[in-house]
Amino acid sequence: IDTMIPLQSREIWNKHRVKKFNTGDEFQEKFISHVEWTLARSLYNCDDLAAYQATSESVRDNLVIDWNKTQQRQTARDSKRVYYLSLEFLMGRALDNAIINMQTDTSEKDVGETKETLTSGNTSREMIKNAIGQLGFNFEDVLEQEPDAALGNGGLGRLAACFVDSMATGDYPAWGYGLRYQYGIFAQKIINGYQVETPDYWLNFANPWEVERSEIQVPINFYGYVDRAQSGSSTLAPVDWIGGERVLAVAYDMPIPGFKTSTVNNLRLWSAKPTTEFDFSKFNSGDYKNSVEQQQRAESITAVLYPNDNFEQGKELRLKQQYFWCAASLHDIVRRFKKSRRPWSEFPDQIAIQLNDTHPTLAVVELQRVLVDLEKLDWHEAWDIVTKTFAYTNHTVMQEALEKWPIGLFGRLLPRHLEIIFDINWFFLKAVEEKFQHDVDLLGRVSIIEEASPERQIRMAFLAIVGSHKVNGVAELHSDLIKTTIFQDFVKIYGPNKFTNVTNGITPRRWLKQANPKLAQLISDTIDDRADNYLLDMSKLTALAKFAEDETFQSKWNDVKQFNKLRLADLIKKLNGGVDIIERDHIRNTLFDIQVKRIHEYKRQQMNIFGVIYRYLSMKEMLSSGSSIEEVAEKYPRKVSIFGGKSAPGYYMAKLIIKLINSVGDVINKDDEIKDLLKVVFIPDYNVSKAEIIIPASDLSEHISTAGTEASGTSNMKFVMNGGLIIGTVDGANVEITREIGEDNIFLFGNLSENVDELRFNHQYHSTKLPESLNKVLNVIESGAFSPENPSEFKALTDSVKYHGDYYLVSDDFDSYVATQELVDQVYHKDKAAWLKKSILSVANVGFFSSDRCIEEYADTIWNAEPVKPET
């Protein structure tokens, strides 16, 4: 690798080479020097926040050494690189994860002998915990200081975070590219039962996990016009795009450490800032204020994450974000490639770019522009390179989430890109026409340009398909569905092999080891893997199966669950102003039933709360017809229904669901007659760090989307990995979870996706017939039982089922949902051993859902990329 340092100076560099801390003592030395030098504080004013910062700086120092080496190694080996483009990276906290991933040794022989070093197996976390304790701080309190990096909405963003973890762990030369929003997903407050959004200014304190690369600044243009003075009339010839507005993209890098490897990859996030150029025309015309304001507007591009999940709004600023990010990332990728001095034809051999949903599809167009307009390649040669480079992951079939841009708006912002899209479409349609002359409607159906009124629109998903060599869905059912529904015509055009499946996964480092240290400990003790190698090879978990019916083991397993339930009860108490909602004395016999995810009608939190109401009404009915509370408890044993999740700020129905949950909780939780047998809790501001407390505490979790709507779901995998059982529909990855863990270990119910169209059709053409049970529930809601001051408060929710076609099929699934819930109660309360066996077997067979497996599949079947292993 090139260096500017003369040979004779290298010795001095080597002599003063920076070193990692490797013992608790060395860590403490680092910590204190950071308190003094980095924070300019001391022993006399070091609080938890300062301790967090000093710890992070110290851990970061270790990472940076490996980070630099990794980048040098990857450059020197010059193998194929992977770039994961995602508008969302829902990273959560970094410190604990970095500490866990620092565990470097994969040999088990020295475990237990040299306990307090980083190379002694399972002790990196213990070592630092002790060292911090000796310095006078509580490890957990220190970790709590870190704000979540909440640069995502939900599953899609968290998937990207799990993937970068697995790419580093698998030693893949892979970078993530995203945006450094100043405001992540809003913080949710619940006021009088309503969601209120407050800004998440997560960069309030210095962020030790990013490095500003102020030397890496990419100028990005918007607006302007296309000048073809040089090129004549052919649109295919290179032209000049004269931009009208220019901003700078500045790189911020986050280290992504792999687990038990010294590979540390890079996540590069772009931040917008004004150029130093100044609009002198405005200045000279006396409009100084305006020209400053225009400069300031630059920063607004990366100010805020759009808070919609599975929904696209079509705002100009969003398109600006997308282009800004795609252009900056591609510029960076192309610059790195050009340093290798290889011919352009080798670009796809050296680079794979994965499009996380259609959000980065402009990168396809931008690469074509760079190759044709700037590098002067022939159009078709360029297009061949482009399509071999990109691959596209689809994450939803829902119409409202599919991106479309009106060509007017698009053409104003990106005039040259619009021309290129027209040309791409022209060649694409020409080829289709040649092949399918008999199918007259086909061209209109697959055109990248939709002939819509009032205006034509660009279908980004179609552009992504045409610009990629592979398209994948995220669970088997979903990948089948896209082939038979939204992308059906493209299967005909390209053949079935362009379409594939990579079922989602999650990183076991965060979602088992970090979130559930007690369970991780029990597992590693039980399968005799104290160096935690199972976290790299989850098939090792199958060794748990032989203990599934072992009474002593079951009891230890249960103890871990109870510990985690208490931990969650503590969190709930804290969030409820110090007042307990959950009865601690009975926690072992209380079923924790949890649904945490974005609030969405298709995810059917409304069905869950209707079920809770039905249970409550049934309990009250028993009491009023003379049953004793013991008899009620026999039929409806102790249960807490726990909800959490954010609604998009503009999503009226989802916000109403939140309000209903809270209103129902207010009534039920105060009703002394039912003697705490049922409680309802809404946990405000669900996020990654709360998920780490909530998920390990579940006995049962709910994944109950209308069949065919949830592409995969990933929290279902997290709950199973933590020994929780699932109640779910035959949707998304629930299908493969069932296959892996066995159908005896999951509670499935409801209609199948193949029946959904017909059921919806019936609702449209005949009025919806409600089952007796649901009818009762809706009537009680309409009576104002949960909103006495405003009985019609929830009318939109009840009407949507009753009169508006029940699009999400709550009425069709309600009875089987309720019946399945009663079955759950029976197993949980009547046969604890059977329950524990299911729980143990689930964990034993959850290995398939490690995101390490996903990354291997992407690497083998889509990227054709190999790991670059550190030399040992």
Ligand code: GL2
């Ligand atoms: C989603 C899907 O809704 C979800 O089922 C899937 O698990 C994730 C990750 O593949 O992607 N699609 C989508 O647009 N969002 C998702 O979470 N926001």
